[in-house]
């Protein structure tokens with residue numbers, strides 16, 4: 001099977017990006033990371049890309065005159081990659097409608113909560129505050145609404161007595177690092193079929 005071209009967008013630490021680099025390097029995923037895009041010149045993800053010989057494109061949000069100008073530059077750069085798949089790995093901006101529409105079924109995100117619960121920022125804190133007994137992560141395709149696209153995989157973890165945002169986030173992160181490479185592998189193996197809200201795994 002021909003390897004799929006994967007472009008990654010990350011704004012920070014990049015541990016999910018690292019999990020993808022490791023899985024692709026181990027041959028678990030029939031795909032390769034062809035570029036890291038970041039909006040943050042200080043993102044630790046940049047070091048991870050350099051260590052893995054993955055080209056980095058920094059589109060420093062602060063250097064653009066407007067959100068629209070930034071989005072246009074990002075869209076043009078994304079088109080140039082000819083990537084099959086775009087992976088949001090801790091990308092801290094909401095993708096504009098034009099970008100989402102340009103790559104239907106080709107942008108994935110991971111969210112640290114069991115969607116549709118606890119969308120937006122601090123999913124883990126929302127789970128602790130709400131008092132749920134089970135939390136987890138969700139990998140989904142990106143559509144025009146925040147944390148709302150068709151769900152590919154979910155993994156759950158218990159919420160334990162005494163948990164705070166950080167202890168729960170650490171427990172969820174372990175599952176994220178399994179779940180995201182698995183979903184990306186399924187995509188790269190052409191095994192994901194989107195039917196409305198339902199993602200079928202062939």
Ligand code: GRF
Pocket residue numbers: 010012013014015016017089090091110111112137176
């Ligand atoms: C993860 O918790 C992910 O679910 C969320 O942002 C965080 C990114 O972490 N979307 P990292 O940068 O991959 O370490």
